[in-house]
Amino acid sequence: MKRFPIAILSAILIGFSGMVSAGAFDKGRTNLSIVVGSGGAFASNYTVIGVGVDYLLQDGLQVGVDVQAWLGGSPTIYKVSPQLSYVFNRKGDLKPYAGAFYRKTFIENLQDLESAGYRAGAYFNKGAGYQMGVGYVYESYLNCQTTVFNDCTDSYPEVLISISL
Numbered sequence: 001m002k003r004f005p006i007a008i009l010s011a012i013l014i015g016f017s018g019m020v021s022a023g024a025f026d027k028g029r030t031n032l033s034i035v036v037g038s039g040g041a042f043a044s045n046y047t048v049i050g051v052g053v054d055y056l057l058q059d060g061l062q063v064g065v066d067v068q069a070w071l072g073g074s075p076t077i078y079k080v081s082p083q084l085s086y087v088f089n090r091k092g093d094l095k096p097y098a099g100a101f102y103r104k105t106f107i108e109n110l111q112d113l114e115s116a117g118y119r120a121g122a123y124f125n126k127g128a129g130y131q132m133g134v135g136y137v138y139e140s141y142l143n144c145q146t147t148v149f150n151d152c153t154d155s156y157p158e159v160l161i162s163i164s165l
Helices: none
Strands: 011-017 030-041 044-058 061-071 077-087 094-107 113-125 130-141 153-163
Touching: 030 061, 044 077, 094 130, 113 153
Parallel strands: 011 153
Antiparallel strands: 011 030, 030 044, 044 061, 061 077, 077 094, 094 113, 113 130, 130 153
């Protein structure tokens, strides 16, 4: 397996929902997301685009999956990430979140990678149906060999914007 460093300069997550009357993190809510950003791997720069969907099983408790394509570099990379997260859906402007994910990374002409990790941060209620979030992601590559990789972990910031329609 080859490890690739991820240098995410920015990521935007826009969540659209189908239930106008409920809060962004209320039970029964379904959110569709679009991801746009950039990253680096294999000494190449990539444009990262993706989509995701999540469903709130309970207030604040989300289960979902994201799919990303890393384009413009070589080799082409695709990622699929099932995830579980919890947003502390309390009154006020600050809503902390924490979550865990598994990720399968498909790399053109190379062995696929598997990883698992966690994320934590906070959404800030900006009013008028949208929240902005900032957080930190830690990812550990499974079955990683340090003789091949310099390091078997990665971490990076994330920036999120959630819009409730």
